[in-house]
Amino acid sequence: MLKVIVIVGPTAVGKTSLSVKLAKRFNGEIINGDSIQVYKGLNIGSAKVTEDEKQGVVHHLIDYKQLTDRYDVATFQKDAREKIKEISEKGKTAIVVGGTGLYIKALLYDYEFVGNPINIDENKYNEFTNEQLHQKLKELDKQSAKAIHPNNRKRIIRALVMAESGIKKSEQEARQSGTMIYRAKIIGLTMDRARLKERINQRVDKMIEEGLVEETNQLFSNYSLKSQGFTGIGYKELIPYYLKQKDLESCVENIKTHTRQFAKRQYTWFNNQMPVRWYDIEDKDFLDRIYSDVEEFLNG
RNA sequence: GGUCCGAUAGCUCAGUUGGUAGAGCAGUGGACUGAAAAUCCACGUGUCGCUGGUUCAAUUCCGGCUCGGACCA
Numbered sequence: 001m002l003k004v005i006v007i008v009g010p011t012a013v014g015k016t017s018l019s020v021k022l023a024k025r026f027n028g029e030i031i032n033g034d035s036i037q038v039y040k041g042l043n044i045g046s047a048k049v050t051e052d053e054k055q056g057v058v059h060h061l062i063d064y065k066q067l068t069d070r071y072d073v074a075t076f077q078k079d080a081r082e083k084i085k086e087i088s089e090k091g092k093t094a095i096v097v098g099g100t101g102l103y104i105k106a107l108l109y110d111y112e113f114v115g116n117p118i119n120i121d122e123n124k125y126n127e128f129t130n131e132q133l134h135q136k137l138k139e140l141d142k143q144s145a146k147a148i149h150p151n152n153r154k155r156i157i158r159a160l161v162m163a164e165s166g167i168k169k170s171e172q173e174a175r176q177s178g179t180m181i182y183r184a185k186i187i188g189l190t191m192d193r194a195r196l197k198e199r200i201n202q203r204v205d206k207m208i209e210e211g212l213v214e215e216t217n218q219l220f221s222n223y224s225l226k227s228q229g230f231t232g233i234g235y236k237e238l239i240p241y242y243l244k245q246k247d248l249e250s251c252v253e254n255i256k257t258h259t260r261q262f263a264k265r266q267y268t269w270f271n272n273q274m275p276v277r278w279y280d281i282e283d284k285d286f287l288d289r290i291y292s293d294v295e296e297f298l299n300g
Numbered sequence: 301g302g303u304c305c306g307a308u309a310g311c312u313c314a315g316u317u318g319g320u321a322g323a324g325c326a327g328u329g330g331a332c333u334g335a336a337a338a339u340c341c342a343c344g345u346g347u348c349g350c351u352g353g354u355u356c357a358a359u360u361c362c363g364g365c366u367c368g369g370a371c372c373a
Contacts, residue, residue, distance in 0.1 A: 011337075036337055046337080072334045102336050111333050120335090149331080152340040162334090173333060233337045257326075262337055268330065 001183045002088045005294060006033075007097040008104060008270050009189035010263035012200045014281055016049050018189060018290070019097040023057040026093045026294060031083050032062040033098025033107070035076070036232035039065050041219055044212045045234030047203070060087075067219065067229040074113035077106045084182070093298065101269035108180050108274070114172060120161050136160060143170030185297040187290060188276035190267075195282075197260055204256045207234065217242060233258045 005022060007015050019030050032038065036046045040063045043050075049059060060083045065071050080096065080103075087094040098104060105111070125133060134150040140163035147170070148155045159169045191199075216238045223230075230236055237254040240246035270276050277293070279286045 034337085035335085070335075073336075074334045077334090100336065102332070102338095106333065109333090113334055116334090147332095149340055152332090154335080154339050155332085158334075169333075176333080228335060231335070231338065236337085258337075260327095264328085265336090269332080269336090272330080273332080 001181065002084055002094070003183045003185070003298065004084055004108075005093060005095045005297070006104060006108070006184050006186045007095065007189065008033075008099065008101070008186060008266075008274075008276060010196060010266045011099050011259060012047070012203050012263065013189045013191055013196065015097050015099065015189055016047070016053065018187075018287075019095055020049070020053060020055055020057050021287070022290070022294060023093070023095055024055065025291065026095075026298060027091075028093035028095045029058040029060065029083075029087045031060045031080050031087075031094060031096045033076075033080065033096045033100055033104050035071065035098075035100040035103060036229065037062050037098075038071055038076075039063070039067050039069075039229040039232075041067055041215075042229050042232060042235065044207050044210050044215050045238075046232055047207075065229075067223045067227045070228055073103055073106045073111075076100075076103045077111065077113070080107045099266055101266060101273060105273055108182055108184050110176050110179060110181050112172065112176055114167060115165075120157060122157060125157055125160075130156070133157065133160060137163065140164065141168045141170055144168065185294060186274055186276045187294075188270055188278040189281055190278050191281050196263060200259045200263065201256050204234075204252060204259060207255075208252060213238065213241070213248070233262055 005026075005028070007019050007022070009015055022028060023030055034046070036042055037048045038061055039046070042048065048062065061076070061079055084094040084096075096104065096107065106113075128136075130150050130153050133153065133156045134145060134148075137148070137156055137160050138145040141159055144159040144163070145156075148159060150156070162169045162172075212234065216235060219230075219235075220239065220242045225239055230239065234255050237251045237258065241248050241251045279290055283289075
C-alpha cells in the first residue's frame with residue numbers, strides 16, 4: 001500500500017500553509033483535494049494558493065478545469081490516484097490537502113464508481129413530488145430508498161436515475177468493502193470555534209479588499225452564471241450584486257455566514273467519517289508534533 | 301413640550317377575545333458513495349422594556365416611567 005499524507009480541516013484554518021511546509025520538509029508534492037480550487041479563475045474567492053505561497057512546491061489538480069466544465073468525485077478519485085502513483089514512483093511524498101470530505105474519503109477508501117457519469121435531467125421529474133419520487137425509488141431500489149430521506153430530492157433523483165440505467169446504487173455500494181486502499185496519515189487542523197469564526201470573517205473582508213468583486217465581475221461577464229464553479233462560496237453570493245439585485249454589504253454578509261456553516265459541516269464530516277488525528281493550531285508546539293508524527297509515519 | 305406608534309428568542313417579527321408564547325433567519329448536533337463550498341434531517345424557557353393598579357390569574361386590560369421612531373409645535 002502506498003503511503004499518503006492527508007491534511008483536512010475546516011476552511012480558513014491554515015491547511016495550505018501547513019501543506020507547503022510539509023512538502024518542503026519531506027520532499028513532497030501537493031494534490032489539491034478541494035472541489036472548487038480545481039477551477040481556473042476562481043482565485044481570491046476560493047482562497048487558492050498563490051504562486052508566492054507555493055514556494056516552488058509542485059501542486060496538482062489545481063487550476064486544471066474550465067469554469068464551465070463539470071467536475072465530480074469520480075473524476076477527482078481517478079486523477080488523484082494517478083497523481084499519488086506518479087509522485088510515489090518518483091520517490092517523493094504525496095500530500096493531499098483539501099476540505100471536500102467526500103472527495104478525500106472516495107480517494108482513500110475503495111469507493112467504486114462504475115460506468116460514466118449520468119447526465120441527469122431534473123426537468124424530467126418536475127411534475128413529481130418528493131413523496132412520489134421516493135415511492136418510485138422504493139419500487140426500483142428499496143435499499144437506497146430506505147437510506148435516503150424523502151426530502152432529499154437531489155439524492156433521490158440520482159438513485160432513481162441509476163436504478164433506471166440498470167445500476168442500483170445500493171448494489172454498487174454493497175460491492176465495496178469500506179476499507180482504505182492507502183496507508184494514510186490524516187492530519188486534521190483545528191482551532192477554537194469562536195476564533196475560527198473571527199478568522200473567517202477577517203478572511204472574507206480581506207478577499208473583498210484584494211479584489212474579489214473585480215474577480216467575480218470579470219468571471220460573471222465571461223461565463224454562464226450557471227457554471228458549476230460558481231456554486232462555490234464567495235461566488236454564488238455575489239451574483240445578486242452583479243445583477244444589481246442586492247447591495248454589496250448584504251452579499252458579503254452572506255459569504256461569511258455560508259463560510260461559517262460550511263466549516264461546521266466540515267467538522268461534522270471529518271469528525272465522523274474518517275480517522276482524523278486532530279492538531280490544534282493554537283498549541284505552541286503543534287507543528288513540531290506534526291513533524292515528528294509524519295516522520296514516524298514515513299519511516300514506519 | 302404635545303400626540304401617535306413600537307418595545308416578545310442572538311436578529312426580524314407573529315400571537316395570546318386575560319390562563320406565563322411561536323415562525324423565519326442565525327446558532328448547535330447529525331446524515332452523506334458521480335453537482336458535496338452541494339443536498340438533506342433534528343433541536344425553540346424567553347425576567348413577553350420597567351413599575352404600580354384591576355383580577356382567582358396580567359406578557360395581554362388601565363396608569364406612570366424609560367428607551368426608540370414618526371408627526372405636531
